[in-house]
Amino acid sequence: MITENKLQISMSELARVTGVSTSQLRYWERKGYIRSKQDDKNKNHYFSLTTMISVFTIKYFLDQGYTLTVAVKKEEERKQLGIIFRRFIADQIKAIKQLPAEKGEVDLGTLEENPTQEVYAVIDQAGTHLHTRPVKKTD
Template sequence: MITNDHLRISMTELAHVTGVSTSQIRYWERKGYISSKQSDKNKNHYFSFLTLFRVATIKYFLDQGFTLATAVKKERERQELGKIFRTFIADQVKAITQLGPKKGEVALGTLANDPEKEVYAIVDQDGTRLYSRPVSKDRG
């Protein structure tokens, strides 16, 4: 399986994709805001796709008028929110069922305060709606 750790881009590519100069990228790396991998000393730096998103997010906040220190802080806060969201998805999405073209159901498990009921979402062209229903022996 390919993981994010296996996908790398060069500093030049990172600068091109994000619009951040290579000198800024080097400075941010020296300050410890981002990191790269090098095969050997004095060789090219390669960055993960996670770092690409970090650089793009920091640049977004800089473009909004924040200082570099504040932009980095805000990027780290977003990163923490992303971890919380990924944990939620990994823990709570129990099943996904296609109900028709562009329509599906996402089973989210039982309610903590009422284990006799489960939560599910219907996703279709009109958006996402959450519902609860009694736990079925067939589903639970």
Template sequence: MDEDETNLIKRFPMEHIVLGIGDVAEATGVSQSQLRYWERKGYIRSQEVGDRKNRKFSYKTLMQVEQIKTLQDQGLTLVAAVKQAQRRKDLFDALRSFVNGRFSHISMKDDGDMQINLGEFEPDPTQELIADRVDGQWHFKLIPAVK
């Protein structure tokens, strides 16, 4: 992976991807009327655009709708599915925050092994924390920081 790919990973604007209600309904199999109901109940949120009649949903909301539907299909009530989906969303948001805050660089070799630089090792700013994936296994090491 070159520097351009590293920057693409760091700057992928997931929160800027927006879809219409019809797109979300088609992608998830949840009807538009059900999406409007979920929005009225506060289970999902849309972004108002233009004349305030059209609503757009973020990609993150599309994923939340998919989670709720999947959990309902597994037998959970709507309220339980919403709670579980929110918990999963919170976990993924924490993971994304970690990656955004720590991710410095990624490189991949032709054989699929990769190295992720997680930046400065806080107890010792002269070192950087590196995660190496070799043969599918992750290993961590410290290397001298490049300044």
């Protein structure tokens, strides 16, 4: 649902949730900083969850004292890093399993330089710990 941008909110809801006025949102949309979908009568604007995150981020940078142009640029950089991170998650996480004592394990696959070894992470209350182990042979 989220990746398909089916979750949408109105401009007034976006303004209320983010603290950015509807007039600012309209201006940002005219400038091409954010995008909406409009209803059949082209009156109501609806924004995706990803756009809502962009608005939060732009506002955060504006509140830090950056100009709108710089805030939008910083948001674009954040968005690109998000794309890279989602690609990593989609490509590298092979399996996730629950371990005893509130621990978990994430299988990250084999090492490119040594395909006989796999990387895995153990996550517990102390943090995340990366390890390697021999690849289990399947029959």
